[in-house]
Amino acid sequence: MNITINGRAVEATIDPRMSLLDLLRDHVGLTGTKKGCNQGACGACTVLADGERINSCLALAVQYEGRSITTVEGLSSASGDLHPLQRAFIEHDGFQCGYCTPGQLVSAVGMAGEAERGLPSVVTADLSAETVRLDRDELRERMSGNLCRCGAYNGIIEAVAETFANASESKREAA
Template identity: 80%
Template sequence: MDIIINGRTIEFSVDPRTSLLDLLRDHLGLTGSKKGCNQGACGACTVLVDGERINSCLALAVQYQGRKITTVEGLARNGDLHSLQRAFIEHDGFQCGYCTPGQLCSAVAMVDEWERGLPSVVTQELAAQGIALDRDEIRERMSGNLCRCGAYNGIVEAITATFENLP
């Protein structure tokens, strides 16, 4: 079987019980994606599949034949950090750093969902043209990613700053 991870096609053969997260961490040495609960409750394992965010601990690796996976290791380009990664450092959007890869991947896909006009549970006007990505929208849309150190304020500030800086 093969899978495209951060732009590289990788052949793999694993026990069918292996999760996408364990494939990354235990078999491919890509330990950037983290295991915090292994049951889809904490979001530390968030990766992008064809641009959409999923909990990789709840995904069986064998279901992702031929799909494009982006992990935290794939966010930087040519050695330059993604603007969101730089903003996380500037705004102190983490302490221990363990939930950080999941927060970053989740935020990248979250902004994409918002750009596509997808509403959230706190969106007041579902039919409105252009939902404002305000503090409440960011907090709601990021609530699947737990941070026990409590870096939530910094994460929201980093996302806001990055979004404001987009062209």
């Protein structure tokens, strides 16, 4: 199979039953994506498939033939600079043990893209609005698929809000 991972073409011969998570960790060597529950309930394995967030533990790798996957390793710039959200996680103590952090980071980037495209959540007040306001309730709901066993939720939400809520408001003001 051929797949693009973090902008790099990867060719692999795999068992068709292999999960995308196992391909990333065991065959490509990208261990940032974590195997938490291996049942799709915790979000530690979240990656972006063509910009959409998915639980890689539930996805068969062969389903993503020819597609583009972004892992936590792909969030930083080519020069190694941290993504603004990664810096915000450090500033706001958005991690403790760090196990859920990669999934939280990738999920938040995907979530911001969903909000930018105007996709509503269950708590979105105005379904006809062109943009979604990423207030605390909206962020909590949109990130609810990612669990943190250490309870660093306040720092996570602060980091996500600083990175994406402010960008969303600036974009609205510019329009």
